[in-house]
Amino acid sequence: MQTILNATDVRANFGGFIDTIVREKPQAVKRNRDVIMAFSKQQMKELLAVYELTFEYEQDEDGRYAGSIEQIEDIVADGESLDQLRYELARHLVEYALDYENNYxxxxxxxxxxxxxxxxxxxxMEDDVESVARMFHA
Structure with a gap:
């Protein structure tokens, strides 16, 4: 990134800094030797969209579905239908994401x-478990 803003300048014009990010482009900010990147939520969602979530599943003899998330193999769930399995995987994933964030x-x-x-x-970045469930590909 060619333009790196000074943290002091950003503090002096924080509103303009945010407006530029939301309406124009991401920004880089340097404070001492640290450089951070700032993106709008929409920009981040678009950048992260390439990280697709897929789940694998099997149907048990009793008709229930059991599955796991391919990219985060520790998350497993089961359900009476594929839709219920998808929802349960999403619910567990949201719990894990919150734990990950709290202990980043x-x-x-x-x-x-x-x-x-x-x-x-x-x-x-998602608003609820249902929107996370819609992110999965079987």
Whole structure:
């Protein structure tokens, strides 16, 4: 990114900074030696859309469906129908995403959970469990 704004300048014109992000483009801000990127929610949703969530499932002998999320293999659920399985997987994923967010440093720096970060950010952008369930591909 060619233009990196100084944090002092951003503080002095925070409203303009936000307007630029929302209406024009993402912005980079430098404070001391740290550089952060700022995106609007819509921009982030579009950037994270490439992180698709898929689930695998099997139908048991009793007709129930059991499945797991391919990208986050620890999340498993079951349901009486595929729609119920999808909802249950989404519900568990939202719970995991909230836990990940609350303990971000621990999860992000864990070798077996680091790769979950973009999926978690994508889930956290959604408004409810139903919208997360709609993100899944079978």
């Amino acid at each position: 440093s621990q999860f992000y720096n864990s070798p077996n959970r680091h790769k979950h970060a973009p999926y978690i950010l994508r889930v956290l």
